[in-house]
Amino acid sequence: MIDFAQNTLDGVMAGSSYALLALGFTLIFGVMRRLNLSFGPSIMVGAYLGTFLYVQYGAPSLVVALVAVAGAALAGIYVERLCFAPMAAGAGVASMVSSFAIWMQLEQAAILILPRHTYAFPPLSTAAPLALGPLLVRPDHLIVLACTAVLTAAISVLIYRTRYGLGLRAIINDTVAAHLVGVDVKKSLIVAFALASAIGGVAGYLVLAVDQQVTPMFGMWATIKGLIAMMIGGLGSIPGAVVGGLVLGIVEMHSQWHFGPQIRDLVAYGLLFACLVLRPGGLFGAPPAGETMIEK
Amino acid sequence: MLDVADLVTAYGKIEALKGVSLHVGKGQITCLLGPNGAGKTTLMMTIAGILKPRRGSIRLEGTELVGLSPARIVANGVALVPENRLVFPQMDVRENLLAGAYQRRDKREIAADVERMYARFPHLAERRDQLAGTLSGGEQQMLAVARALMSRPRLLLMDEPSLGLAPLVVAEIFRIIAELNRDGTSVFLVEQNAHMALQVAHHFYLVEQGRVTFDGSPGALAEDEVIQRAYLGTRRTGA
Secondary structure: OHHHHHHHHHHHHHHHHHHHHHHHHHHHHHHHOOOOOOHHHHHHHHHHHHHHHHHHHOOOHHHHHHHHHHHHHHHHHHHHHHHHOOOOOOEHHHHHHHHHHHHHHHHHHHHHHOOOOOEEOOOOOOOOOEEEOOEEEOHHHHHHHHHHHHHHHHHHHHHHHOHHHHHHHHHHHOHHHHHHOOOOHHHHHHHHHHHHHHHHHHHHHHHHHHHOEEOOOHHHHHHHHHHHHHHHHOOOOHHHHHHHHHHHHHHHHHHHHHHOHHHHHHHHHHHHHHHHHHOOOOOOOOOOOOOOOEOO | OEEEEEEEEEEOOEEEEEEEEEEEOOOOEEEEEOOOOOOHHHHHHHHOOOOOOOEEEEEEOOEEOOOOOHHHHHHOOEEEEOOOOOOOOOOEHHHHHHHHOOOOOOHHHHHHHHHHHHHHOHHHHHOOOOEHHHOOHHHHHHHHHHHHHOOOOOEEEEEOOOOOOOHHHHHHHHHHHHHHHHOOOEEEEEOOOHHHHHHHOOEEEEEEOOEEEEEEOHHHHHHOHHHHHHHOOOHHHHO
């Protein structure tokens, strides 16, 4: 029973970073109705820049964090300008494929910055685990959980309570009509992309600071975890991203405990598969009805 | 108010507007008639800045609009009620109205304008918290008009506001158009329903295959034999 509770707690902790990744992913998908496969690699560019400063110059954690977030946001803008802005609206497949090409490019760029396979990443906190009754929780995990809660609330306020969010939702509803009421669509999309990538950057920084190491596989890892969490929760849904991330984290921790790390990923993909079959739109989203990838 | 000169807008190699020139008088209702595919919607979308013309000019009281973004054009005082309304379906009525005021920053005045819209369109007031996508066609048209008015336009463009609506609703729309015009808004209207348009418009243009083929007063329009046959049907001769 205590094992079950501890696994669930660990799952929530791991899941909160997935939720953050899914939040960034879903923001881009919700606005553009297109899949940005370069989401994870953009995060990795920021993380590598941060690591570079840490390894070469011993930069403090705060600098590493800021560079990781800013680098991810800039890489996100780069991807938007290259893969999404030039493609006509609805060209979902073209921008997805080009975002895959940029994925490869960014991954190679990261390897050029830091050619070895593994580098140290500054830890978030080295304090001893806290005891919650019989359960243990790592302080750095609590920081991740708090960041996820704060960022999710902030994004919800931004989208539902501000002028910028009103414009963004107008674009999501009808892009032509958004132009007609005076929304600067181009600018709003760049900001949304940068914002989503910055959220990803925060997630990336937190995950790496918990793991205390970074490898070139991180970009792929972030894309896949974020994608699965988003698909489980529902495409383009903020609560869906959070719930999807937490569900994924909890399921992973339990399956790792019972079956080991190899089976853990298998179970995660199985969960995605089951979700796609039973609820194609995800837990919170409407069924995509084919309009997600192929429009008109 | 608005002077369009030698406007050419093309989709690839196909020119939808082949050098359109026309004038919308200040304080007037100007109506554009024409068959499907004549370029009416293309003209409206070009004025609103959604489509970029290949050449020509669009001047609003002397200010060149060609080359400005749609947002700048709205800020200059031009609002389009688009064909098929294009309300924001997943946003409620109030949010649709607020989105219409996107270019404005005066929060208090915006809130006051929302109340004015509710007073002018009582149906919208009843449905203020309802998602726009769940409204009837007529209500969506009212919302599209109200949303456009939220930017406080000097010139209101309307692309077939009567399309697909019941006669009673069409009459209501035209009553509102006349009312807005009395309050000082210039209106440039695309309409297939020439009978309704004849009751409110001060000036008419006919556009066919991307060119203006008639330019005249309501009286001249009613006298024109070709237009009578094509747009007014047999009602005049039959009556």
